[in-house]
Amino acid sequence: MKEVAVYPENIEDCYKVIDHVSIERDHYKVLYEQLQRHRYGQRSEKLSKDQLALFSELLGEDAEKEPQEETVTVPSHQRVRPKRKPLPEHLPRERVEHDLADEEKICACGCTLQRIGEEITEKLEAIPTQFKVIQHVRFKYGCKACETGVKIPSLPPMLIPKSIVTPSLLAMIVSDKFESHLPLHRQTQRFEALGIDLPRNTMANWVIVIGMFCESLLELMKQDMLQAKLIHADESPLRVLSEGKQKSYLWYYYGRVAESQICCIDFQASRHSIHPANFLKDYSDYMMTDAYSGYGELVRKKDVIPTYCWAHARRKFEAIPQPKKAVKKSHWRWKCLTLLAPCIK
Template identity: 30%
Template structure:
C-alpha cells in the first residue's frame, strides 16, 4: 500500500511561524533585560568586582526603591547666627604696570635681593638710592600669594652711573607666573580634575584678576616644555620585555554645532612602573602598529582584535587578561547562576594563589613554581569545564554564558602565558587603575576643544600618573623640572623622567621662591 505525503495545513504553518517569532522575541527580550541590568548596575550598583558570597542581607534595587525602611528622624539642630565684614572694593593703586591686579585680601611676601656690588673691597663706593619692585603671582596649595622682589637700584659714586639688580629668571620670559603657579595649575587640573574655569573662579574669589585665556596659555606652554621628557619616557617603556596596553575614549575636537568627535587614548604600561597615554584619532590596528613599532616581547591586553592582529604580524607573544574573561561570566550570573558561579569560583582560585604569592613576596623561579604547581591544575580544570559546558544542547549562542565560554576558549593559549613567565601579571588591573585619570577627567573637565589639546593632556597625564606610580610628589616634581629643564643637557633628558628624577634629584629638588619667602 503506497503512502501519500500530506503537506502541513495552513494552521500548522502559522503555528510554527508564531513559535519561531515567539522564540526570537524572547531572545531579544532577554538581551535587552541584560543590557538594562548592566546600565542599572553602572548607575546604582557597586563598582567593585569583588564577588559577594552568602550575603542574604544584601538589598537589591527594588528593595531600596520600594520596600525601604522609613528614614530615621533627623538629629536635633540649632541655629547659629554671625556677622560678616562687608567686602571692600579693589584698590586702584594695586593695578600695576606689569598687568598683575589684586586686592588687599591677597598676602604679599617680600623677598629682598642682595646686590653683589655692596660686598667686597669696593662696597663703600656704592649706595642704595631706591628699590624697583617686580611682582609675580605664586600659589600655595589652596591659596595664592604675590611674591614681591625688592631689587636695589645702585649708584656708582665713581662713575655717577645707576645700575639695578636683575629680577630672578622665570620659567617664561616676562611672565607674571611663578613656577609654583604653573605647577599648581597642572596639578589641580590633571591630578585633582579641577577645570581651569573653576580655578579661574577660585582666583576671583581670592581677589586675583586674571583672564581665563591666560591660564590656558600657561598650561599649554608648560606642557610643551615637558614634551621631551614624555618622549624619553615613552622610548624607555618600549624597551620593556612585558607591556600592558589598553584603550579608552575621549571627546576631542568639534565635529559640528554642539557635537564633539570621539577620539582615543592608548595607555601603555612598562615593566618599570611607567605609563604613557598616546592619542589617536581612531581605534584601529594602525595606531597599535605605529606606537609599538619594532617592539618584540610579551603584550598583555584584553581580547580586542587589534592586538590579535598586531601580535600575528610581529614576533610578539600575546597574553590575555583574566579579569576581562571573568567579567563575561559575571554578566551571565543572572541567566545561569549555577554554571557562572562555578566559573567564577575557579577563576577566584587563581586570584587567591596570586594573593598568596604577593604575601610571600615570591619572585622569579619561586613564583613560577607556585603558579605551575597550584595555578596550572586549576586552569586545566577550567578549560575542561568550559568544553563540557559548550556541549549543552539547551545553551543558545546568544546566551551570556555561551558568549563567555566562547571568549575563554578562543583565548586559551593567551590566558596561559602568565603561567610560564613570572614577569607577566595575571590581568591588566594595574593598567586600568593607572588610566582612571582619563574617565575622571571626562566627568570633570568633560572634553578637549581640539585634538592638539587632547594630545597635550596625554603628555602631562603620562608624567603625573607615573609620579604616582613611582611614589613621587607630583607638585614637587613639576616645580623642580620646570626650572631645571632650561639648563639640563638635551642628551640627558631621560634623567628628568619621574623614574630617574626620584633617584637623582628628589633628595634636593629645586624649589620655588615661595618656599624661601615663608
C-alpha cells in the same frame, strides 16, 4: 492582497518545518533571556565561589571539596564603638596649654596640687590658601662722570619668561585641573573671589607650555616602559570642547620594570589603529589588550605576542543563558503534528 499560507504536504516536510520553528524559537528565547539579564541581572563582576572552583577537578583529588552545611552558634556580643583614626603624624603641631588657676591648685586639705600628667585633645585646623607677591628688585649702577651706560643684574632663570607665574602657582593650577578635575574657568572664578585677575586664556597658555616641557619626561618614561616584558594597553573616550569634534581618546599603556610601575597616556583625536602602532613601534614582547581590532596592526608584528584579557572573555560566558531541563524533541514534534494535521492535504 492577503497572502495564502503554504502548508507541507507530507510528514517529512512537517518535520523540517517543526525543526526550523524549534530552532528559531530557541534562538529568540536565548535573546530574550540575554536582554532580561542585561536589564534586570547582576551588574557586578565579582567572582562567586562556584566560578573560582571551576577548574578544581583538574587539580586532582587534593582539590578543595565543597564544604558541608553545618550549624554555627553565634554568641552574644557587645557592639564596639568605632574608633576615630589619628591625625597624620607629618602635620605640624601647635601646642595650646590650658592650666588651672592658682586658687584651683589648692586641695581641700590645704596642700598644693602637683602635676601628675596631661591629656591631649587634637583638633584639625584649616589655613586658607595664601598668596603673596615676590618682588625681584634689581639695583641699577651707572657712572656719573662718563655716563657710558647703566649696569643691572640679570633676573634668575624663570620657568616662563615675561610671565607672572611661579613654579608653585603653576603646580597648583595643573594639579587642580588634571588631578582634581577643576576646569580653568572655575579656577578663574576662584581667583576673582580673592581679588586676583587671572584670565582663562592666560592659564591655558601656561598649561600648554608646561605640557611642552613635560614631553621630554614622557619620552624618558616611554623608553623605560618599552623595557617591560608585558605591557597592558587600553583606550578610553574623552569629550573635548572644540569645533567639529565631540569625542577623542586617551590611550593608556602600562608596564612594570623591576620595582617601577610606569603608565604613559597618549592623547589622540581618534581610535585608529595607527596610534598604538606608532607609540609602541619599538616594542617587542608580550602585550595584553581586549579584543579590539585596533591593536591588530601592532599585534601582526612578529615580535609582539598578544595575550588577551580574561575579564573580557568571562563576560561572554556570563552572557550564556543558564541551562534548563531539556524537553524531548519527539514531544514537540507530536504536539506540532497534532496542530498541523488538519492543514495537511
